[in-house]
Amino acid sequence: MKAMTATGRTGRSEPSVELAAVDQPQPRPNEALVKVEAYSVNRGETFQLEAPRPDWRPGKDVAGLVVQAAADGSGPAVGTRVVGHPPQGGWAEYVAVPTDSLAELTDEVSAVTAAALPLAGLTALRLLRVTASAGGRRVLITGASGGVGHYFVELAAAAGLEITAVSSSPERGARLLELGAVRVVRTIDDAEGPFDVVLESTGGPNLPVALAKVARRGTLIWFGQASRQPVTLDFFDFFAGPESAAIRHFHYADSDTTYGQDLRTLVRLVAAGRLHPEIGLVADWSGTADVLTRLRDRGVRGNAVLTIA
CATH class of the missing domain: 3.90.180.10 (Medium-chain alcohol dehydrogenases, catalytic domain)
Known part of the structure; x- marks a missing residue:
């Protein structure tokens, strides 16, 4: 073959x-x-x-x-x-x-x-579960212009979450608004926090800025490194920042459900016109x-x- x-x-x-x-x-x-x-x-x-x-x-x-x-x-x-x-x-x-x-x-x-x-949809669906378990209502997601971002915004908006998405492209930002984002900003600096959960996928200098947007007892979930730049965190700044905040690593393969189970969920949502x-x-x-x-x-x-x- x-x-x-x-x-x-x-x-x-x-x-x-x-x-x-x-x-x-x-x-x-x-x-x-x-x-x-x-x-x-x-x-x-x-x-x-x-x-x-x-x-x-x-x-x-x-x-x-x-x-x-x-x-x-x-x-x-x-x-x-x-x-x-x-x-x-x-x-x-x-x-x-x-x-x-x-x-x-x-x-x-x-x-x-x-x-x-599969990959983008599974990641978004499982991110939504983790976000919900972290008590997220106001959510910031970076790098939202890709496949994961589109899926997550539509799924999370349907679940009643208030989503702020970061997208440097006006065209892609407009689509995220159509999918249910409450607001779209060009950079993380423009996002008006604090947020219960921040989903960070770019790394580099953006992650410390994103961490500063986390609310008291909030969570930053780190699920990607799109910039491919190393991240430097000053934990003295972290301790002086949001009280009792947490940083959590996410990998889509770490789940209690099989890929097949979640793929069936995604197929059902697409067939019903609830996921695009x-x-x-x-x-x-x-x-x-x-x-x-x-x-x-x-x-x-x-x-x-x-x-x-």
């Missing part, structure tokens, strides 16, 4: 992936073999491609058709349309996916729409390298989806 493989070249003028012939995956007993119709690429994957592991192939967001059911009897039957979140290898004609990382698609949800759900994946670009998978460059340079609003004819 054919698959996108990492070239190991890191120059911006060169493609970071190329189409190559590889062995078709042999599913484990708890895995189904999926014929991929569409996959989504994420900005974080562009960073992984700069120094790829020898045994790694990219791809964690896929939608397609089950062509071989799991040998242990779990999961969907052959012929079922699914969305999945494999650990790797999804940018390919076929991928083996654990059955607890699959969800069946309804007729209302296309493969292109579904492919945009923000897909900024759809292209044939032969253009994956170019799409990765655009994504790395923030040239795509929301998600980018590649289709396999």
Whole structure:
């Protein structure tokens, strides 16, 4: 079969992936073999491609058709349309996916729409749960222009939270307002706190500024490092800041629910018209390298989806 493989070249003028012939995956007993119709690429994957592991192939967001059911009897039957979140290898004609990382698609949800759900949608849904458990009502989210930000704003607004989103783009900011944000600001400095919960995803110099926006007994949840700049925190400033505030690290994989369970929730919300994946670009998978460059340079609003004819 054919698959996108990492070239190991890191120059911006060169493609970071190329189409190559590889062995078709042999599913484990708890895995189904999926014929991929569409996959989504994420900005974080562009960073992984700069120094790829020898045994790694990219791809964690896929939608397609089950062509071989799991040998242990779990999961969907052959012929079922699914969305999945494999650990790797999804940018390919076929991928083996654990059955607890699959969800069946309804007729209302296309493969292109579904492919945009897994990583960004799972992150947003699980962030919302953590935000709720932290007692968040007034919430600030940085880096809100990407896929996670769009999903989170719509989900959180529907849950009754008051969301302030940080977006440097007026166009993207307008969309966040349509999705339910109470206000959109260009920089963290412009955000009028304090906030019960601050969701910080950019790192660098922005995190200390975001921390200063936290309310008494509030929480800063650190879930990304988009700027790729180191963070320096002066804890003397922290102690002099919001009383009894907390800093919490978040990783989307740390959850009591399986990917499959949460993917079913996301599919149900999309089918009901209560969640709207923000897909900024759809292209044939032969253009994956170019799409990765655009994504790395923030040239795509929301998600980018590649289709396999």
